[in-house]
Amino acid sequence: MKNAYEICVVHGDGIGPEVCQATLRVLEAAFGEALPLRFSEYPAGAQHFLKTGDSFPRETFEACHSADAILHGAAGIPGINHPDGTEAGLDFTLTLRSKLDLYANVRPIKLHPGVRSPLRDAAPGAIDYVIVRENSEGLYAARGAGSLLRDEVAIDPLVQSRKGIERIVHFAFELARSRDGAPQGRRRRVTCCDKANVLRSYAFFRSVFDEVAAQYPDIEAEHVLIDAMTVHLINRPSHYDVIVTENMFGDIISDLGAATIGGMGMSPSAELGDGNGFFQASHGSAPDIAGKGIANPYGTILAAAMMLNWLGLRHADPRLIDAGKRIETSVTYALADKSVLSRDIGGTAGSLEITEVICAGLRERV
Template identity: 35%
Template sequence: MSRIAVFEGDDASPEVVRSAVQIVDKAGADIEWIHATADDPALMRDAIDNSDATLFGSASARSVPAIEYLRWGKKTYANVRPITTMPNAATPLADSSGIDFAIVRENLEDLYVGIEGSLADLSGAGLTDRIGRPIGDHGAGTFAVKLVTTSGIEQVARSAFELARTRAHQRSRTGRVTIGTKHNVLPVTDGHFREVALDVATEYPDVEVVSYLADDLARRLIISPRELDVVLLPNLYGDILSDEAAALVGGLGVAPSGCYGTDYAYFEASHGTAPDIAGKNIINPTAQILAAAMMLDYLGQDDPARRVRSAVHSVYAEGSCLTVDVGGHASTTDFTDAVVAAL
């Protein structure tokens, strides 16, 4: 039996987490749920530390300490976001069929380390901009540190190449990793990310590798998404481009997410807390349910994971019980009941 910490999150998030828990149980998973909140920091950390993984709802102010501990405290460095066509889901594309790739986002570093301050704090550091002007000459303002480490790049790059190798085996095709950076403008930081990732690529001769500028990759996500397999991105670009990619297949309501470290992982929907629809029973639980399926994969509970995905897919394929965000009229409860019936 696997012990799973459950944080329902804030606003509308508990509605989708409860759906996911119900469906995982109905699928026959061997799970002991540990329900927790972030209200008491010691109890929060204890629930996480004594679990095999966490199923997490989206966070606003109340649940932020939990997500910070899950991310930086547990060092979950690789954020994996699958982007897969959902039949009958409304999308901006005339034809969204056949889209099947995954974004691997570095999850700890980049601008997200949270080192910010006043430019005045740097006035004595001897720093100059790209044309040689001292920092002090820029006047009043603020700065943020973009932190990129060799070890951080190596571990997330290996995760991306291992995922590409796994997907190649599952799909009987050659795996490919696409790297996206702004190494032309940021040669020291993004250039380092690219160079280290390409070095890691030499350890995987069976996996193809290509590298694009991040803005060009944003274009390719729209015009040729079927050419993508695994996309490796620094933290900020991964955050932005994964939301863009989700729009291709129905939006954030169908976009699951898993964050993996060396010995721990947590799973959540890619969307936010949706305070504007909290309590209305209309939020789409698909992303949270598919995140729970990713959790079951991680736990080695392959059959329940397969059953959950198959049930979700069959509800979308049938098409009569979809939520409003993907073009239907069903409530959260209606969709959940339909998935349970399809198990």
């Protein structure tokens, strides 16, 4: 337990500064005058690349490396690219994942009261699972390492290591032990999502999954092929508790899952390693609505609640765990009791109104 925790804040691009500022206000309201967090702001992203030619300054990386946690708004602006065509703004997140070994990308998919799902039969509580995405290997490990031969053939290798698979699968099973199980039947369950019937790399992922699963007899284990998973997440989302999968598959199905709970604006994300934690919403920078005051801050605010819980468990600090729970409660209050919905989830509320209602709820609960 510390007197104060250093939080490195990187606002990023597009709506990033708006959702970050909203989240900082919520964090301050959660603690009142007893705020145990120190915020330091640093630049990175596509806009910084346009100004300086550097998308991720060394100073920002050092601040992220030494901070107790990293809070981020959003990254990237389409069209602002490196000569090889890759987005300059994505350097920040992708570099952190590799250099800080943030191997576990944790994406909760939860339908909150007051939010209508596109799935007609889905009610609050019926969708509540977590996608655990291996974050350091898989196909995305090939970024910058693939080959383009004579402008005719492009190759990107898919990398899976025993160490990488074992640690992400252990992470998934430990997470399942901490949860209450799937909404349907309350069975604690870890689902391995792969393409083992076609590719050796995924067959290897599945075989290592099975080895680790044998060490958790208290948790149900199962396999689902990626193509079938895209169907199941629509037809029977209540079956799922924790899903563990390769990097690219996790990226894809977490967006699909987010669509079933109101969209990317409702989807927080934590990227965790053994020493560092990086927290943001799962959405992009949405430059088309930047500066209009209509961005949905709920995802970033929920990511901050995840940050507090992670820090609280890591440092045995009940103040942080309690504040994280109160933020989640205040989000529910804003959505369900006050019907404060942003435009992307069927409402008219702007960022400021949402922030004020959540802060008011927190001040009542300090």
